[in-house]
Amino acid sequence: MTDIALQDGPEIAALPARARVLRRLRLGDATFYALTQAAAIAVLALLGGVIIALLLGAMPALSKFGFDFVTTERWNPVTEVFGAIAPIYGTIVTSIIAMLIAVPIGLMIALFLTELCPIPLRRPIGITIELLAGIPSIIYGIWGLFVFAPFLQQYVQPALINTLGGLPGLSVLFAGPPYGIGVLTAALILAIMVLPFITSISRDVFEAVPPFLKEAAFGLGCTTWEVFRNVVVPYTRVGVIGGVMLALGRALGETMAVTFVIGNAHRISSSLLAPGTTISATIANEFTEAVGDIYTSALIALGLILFVITFIVLAAARYMLLRIERRIG
């Protein structure tokens, strides 16, 4: 093999068998190259197509409302006046709260599973958490509406209103009647849904930390916390942030589960217990019965905005990773 590959030039013509083999190998390589290239280009073309379709579809609404589309709260299908700030706000706020809850808990679970958990328990707990990722979002939605929301309404929200609702500053966030469904409920469901992403990815990267590093640290007399803080976290930062961003991407775009429990009101309320809406929930709710070009176009424009938000998040994640790598490297 090696000597065939190394040979080149006129001698090969004299060796037809070798030339044939060589040609076949070259052809194989070329085909392989073309196939993989086509696959990569197909994704780019698909993405380009999606962007163009979204832009074209959103054009009527964007040209009618201009910049007001992203700054006003009105969403009136009757008079066809549309503004997207309420769903944008709902999308971002539910995702941020979900991440505030899910990231610490997810990391704690991953740490427990890799460092502290008795060996026989590791697999069962790990598999249970991964199963959470396999539950379809409609199931989370139904469970949220029929089980979780009534539970929140009866026990959790009255308690929140009675305790935190009385504190200055927090009273704005926890005001109003306990509906059970609303922005907070949606955020909690999202937190449960993204938890497995954070946990499984962090666990995998935590496990990839070379044991001798940790053993050396333990040998120096470090506590478990100190090993985690000073050895595991710096070593795995890039992977953990990747997992968190994946989870954030899912939270931003999640549709069904949120639609069921957020209350679907096109309003921005200061209270987290009040109903709100998100971009994807609005599209899912209203697209089927949207009659009229501007209405449909406004919904497509919402899709375009979600696309832009997701793009910004991914770009920010890349930038963060780059900075970290540069600092370490």
Place this chain on the structure above:
Amino acid sequence: MAAAAVLVGGATIALAADISGAGATFPYPIYAKWADAYKKETGTGLNYQSIGSGGGIKQIQNKTVTFGASDAPLKGEELAKWGLVQFPMVMGGIVPVVNLDGVKAGDLVLDGPTLAKIFLGEIKSWDDPAIKKLNPNVKLPSQPIAVVHRSDGSGTTYNFAYYLADVSADWKSKVGVNTSVEWPVGIGAKGNEGVANNVGQTKGSIGYVEYAYALQNKLTYTKMINKAGKTVAPTSENFQAAAANADWKSQPGYGVILGNQPGDTSWPMTAATWILMYKEPQDKAASAEALKFFGWAYKNGGKMAEGLDYVPMPANVVADIEKTWAADIKTK
């Protein structure tokens, strides 16, 4: 190539046996039931996609289906522009449902202006004088009213909003009528089942659902005071009374919204759902098959409709519709 052409030809013939339609979700259960019975009787099936009224209108405009179905009627000029014929197929009732301790189904009486004020957020508490005046014998708590409405676009919302606009100038100017509207207050729930569930579990709430959902979920429906000033309960007879008293010929394509119809026993929130077909269809045979099915459903489908808490069209209206078919739809 020849073999492929034969195959394709064969497939077209096989498909032609099924009637294709798309649109409104509200009548889907009864269309499916009729289709099942019709197939057993005649061997002709119905392929109905319940993708929503907006989708149904688009599909018939693109001529991908033989008929479209919509909960909101098209206006006369739209029908003329596209060359479509429109007729009502079946009806249903919309009922307000409440969740109040000690109040049973049919205890509470509301009238249109009060209902509009509740959904406008102007009446905020159950012991408001306006509600008290209508219900001198009901013990009303001093509890905030939690309004529940549909979050998805829906013919139910269209008909409900139409009624509120008809009885309240404020509703007409501030909110208006459409398959989804800008709600001044309340939480949105997805589908009739979502509203039913939210009202069922939220104390002090009020919502509106199709009659069938109120019955199945054992919700506390209210009585209404109708246009004639009489208190009526939501029953099949009262929905039918609204349909019988309506002047169907006053609108092109029978596009009469049954909200707030005259008559002593008329339920004020009755809703019809419509079928859209071409006057000059491309596939005449398919349209003829579809009309055969609709004629069969008018004739034999009444009992099945009532079984699912829908309301069949009154006989005099059906006779008019069948005359329209013969005059306007060219199937030969």
